[in-house]
Amino acid sequence: MLRLRSVYKCFARGTSYEVNALTGINLKIAEGDFITVIGSNGAGKSTLLNIISGTMLPDKGMIRIDNQDVTKKAEHCRAKYIGRVFQDPLMGTAPSMTIEENLVLSIKRYGRGLRLGLNNKRREFFRNKLAELELGLENMLSKKVALLSGGQRQALTILMATMFDPKLLLLDEHTASLDPGISKKIQAITQEIVKEKKLTTIMVTHNMQEALRLGKRTIMMDRGRIILDISGKERENVTIDYLLKQFAKLRKEEYIEDELVLA
Amino acid sequence: MSWSLVFHAIEQGLVFGIMALGVYITFQVLDFPDLSVDGSFPLGAAITAKIIFSGGHPLVAIFWAIIGGLMAGGLTAFFHTRLKFTNLLSGILTMTLLYSVNLRIMGKSNIPLLGKITILDNIKSLFPSLTMDQLTPLLFLFIVLLVKILLDYFLSTEIGMAIRATGDNEQMILSLGVDTKITKIIGLCLSNGLVALSGSLFAQYSGFADVGMGIGTIVAGLASVIIGRSIIKNGNIVWMTTSVIIGSIIYRATVMIALRYGYHFGFQPGDLKLISVVLVVIALTFPLVRGRVKAMVMSNDSSSTEKEQ
Numbered sequence: 001m002l003r004l005r006s007v008y009k010c011f012a013r014g015t016s017y018e019v020n021a022l023t024g025i026n027l028k029i030a031e032g033d034f035i036t037v038i039g040s041n042g043a044g045k046s047t048l049l050n051i052i053s054g055t056m057l058p059d060k061g062m063i064r065i066d067n068q069d070v071t072k073k074a075e076h077c078r079a080k081y082i083g084r085v086f087q088d089p090l091m092g093t094a095p096s097m098t099i100e101e102n103l104v105l106s107i108k109r110y111g112r113g114l115r116l117g118l119n120n121k122r123r124e125f126f127r128n129k130l131a132e133l134e135l136g137l138e139n140m141l142s143k144k145v146a147l148l149s150g151g152q153r154q155a156l157t158i159l160m161a162t163m164f165d166p167k168l169l170l171l172d173e174h175t176a177s178l179d180p181g182i183s184k185k186i187q188a189i190t191q192e193i194v195k196e197k198k199l200t201t202i203m204v205t206h207n208m209q210e211a212l213r214l215g216k217r218t219i220m221m222d223r224g225r226i227i228l229d230i231s232g233k234e235r236e237n238v239t240i241d242y243l244l245k246q247f248a249k250l251r252k253e254e255y256i257e258d259e260l261v262l263a
Numbered sequence: 264m265s266w267s268l269v270f271h272a273i274e275q276g277l278v279f280g281i282m283a284l285g286v287y288i289t290f291q292v293l294d295f296p297d298l299s300v301d302g303s304f305p306l307g308a309a310i311t312a313k314i315i316f317s318g319g320h321p322l323v324a325i326f327w328a329i330i331g332g333l334m335a336g337g338l339t340a341f342f343h344t345r346l347k348f349t350n351l352l353s354g355i356l357t358m359t360l361l362y363s364v365n366l367r368i369m370g371k372s373n374i375p376l377l378g379k380i381t382i383l384d385n386i387k388s389l390f391p392s393l394t395m396d397q398l399t400p401l402l403f404l405f406i407v408l409l410v411k412i413l414l415d416y417f418l419s420t421e422i423g424m425a426i427r428a429t430g431d432n433e434q435m436i437l438s439l440g441v442d443t444k445i446t447k448i449i450g451l452c453l454s455n456g457l458v459a460l461s462g463s464l465f466a467q468y469s470g471f472a473d474v475g476m477g478i479g480t481i482v483a484g485l486a487s488v489i490i491g492r493s494i495i496k497n498g499n500i501v502w503m504t505t506s507v508i509i510g511s512i513i514y515r516a517t518v519m520i521a522l523r524y525g526y527h528f529g530f531q532p533g534d535l536k537l538i539s540v541v542l543v544v545i546a547l548t549f550p551l552v553r554g555r556v557k558a559m560v561m562s563n564d565s566s567s568t569e570k571e572q
Binding site for chain 2: 055075077082092093095097101104105106108110113115160
């Protein structure tokens with residue numbers, strides 16, 4: 001389904017701000033898999049998603065989606081495979097357009113034409129879809145998205161990202177900036193849609209408990225590398241404590257390595 | 264205020280309204296401050312004057328004026344999307360080079376069209392019972408409404424919505440599979456095509472084309488958009504385009520009043536551009552000032568109620 005082979009990405013190369021965001025990432029994801037990604041700030045989680053979605057192109061390496069080489073394909077060309085929800089609720093919707101217009105934007109990923117975007121059939125379809133969210137959005141079709149709350153906007157974004165049954169769903173801490181109550185609701189909506197459509201999903205999260213509870217496989221990233229990749233039985237027996245210890249241990253080893261080099 | 268002034272304001276407001284709709288597409292819809300309109304307005308006029316002066320049919324002249332405008336917009340889009348220049352620089356480059364192009368087209372800095380057959384004369388011959396004073400505003404109203412309705416429709420199509428989303432949230436629409444280079448190209452071509460159409464009609468209406476007639480087009484267009492928006496708040500596309508046309512008429516009326524009665528205050532015709540900038544500033548700060556005044560009134564109210572308590 002998704003395959004990354006020795007992917008490298010470096011920012012501000014050759015300057016004193018040089019950051020190696022991804023250093024030789026190898027990743028293979030099977031169809032229907034649900035993967036959670038954890039790691040500290042600057043570990044390369046968001047860069048990983050940006051590289052997969054095509055927002056950034058890698059310096060080196062290869063990316064295949066569905067056996068298609070997309071390494072050099074621009075973001076809008078990959079959009080037919082990928083649905084994406086960002087951390088910032090403002091990023092996934094067009095604020096000065098109405099809810100129904102935003103939904104129109106999401107039903108096609110290519111081949112938009114000179115047909116009117118809205119008709120009664122589509123409105124009815126949108127109304128049903130929105131009703132499933134149980135947020136009352138179905139009665140606000142012609143309301144501007146700018147008037148919605150963060151949670152409502154994020155729910156709309158999820159609906160839009162999955163409208164076209166993407167081959168791959170990328171969730172970038174999509175509940176992190178919402179308050180706890182609505183955050184739970186958004187997560188529930190997400191899980192429901194993922195389950196119903198059997199979407200292959202990569203979810204970045206800061207919440208370790210969530211990372212272990214949801215999905216089937218967990219990846220831990222640090223300084224641009226994947227340092228832990230657990231699934232199945234092994235993952236079931238893992239506790240947050242263990243993860244933290246493992247993380248600290250790996251960090252320590254690295255410090256020792258650094259010290260040796262510097263000595 | 265005399266009736267002829269009102270009629271002239273409406274006529275001009277309608278002709279320039281087409282230009283304002285063009286500016287609306289770039290400035291408001293695409294969020295792209297496109298200065299090339301200062302060049303594409305006289306481009307439309309220059310092409311039209313040249314063709315009509317050499318004996319061509321006005322409709323042919325209008326057709327080529329629009330094509331010229333589309334190409335001018337395409338050039339700005341090329342600078343921005345392919346060569347990666349900023350939107351401002353792209354517009355400035357096109358505007359500047361169009362000055363030379365317009366001089367080349369006309370061969371001199373001014374072509375008079377007095378005594379030549381224009382589109383107004385063509386239409387007049389179809390309706391012999393109407394006088395020119397009656398026909399001109401009607402014809403311009405018809406053309407503006409036609410442009411407006413077509414534009415309303417276009418912006419409601421799937422492509423049109425993708426163009427609007429480009430100006431609203433580019434990252435989002437990229438992730439939904441729209442090549443924003445293409446939407447920008449379409450928007451810029453369309454915008455400059457309309458501006459050139461406006462220039463073509465204005466040249467036929469005023470009876471000349473001048474290489475300097477485009478100076479300040481962008482400011483006039485912006486003024487129309489902003490004035491319109493401060494009057495009609497509805498964000499629906501149909502209302503937005505309506506507000507732009509109304510804004511254009513109000514802008515022209517204000518300018519004409521300033522020109523007609525301004526001499527009492529020592530204004531000269533050359534002060535026109537200064538006046539138009541002052542108008543834009545007022546229209547832009549109007550909501551801000553109104554908000555402040557409101558806030559002041561409210562705080563006064565609350566302080567007085569506090570005293571009562």
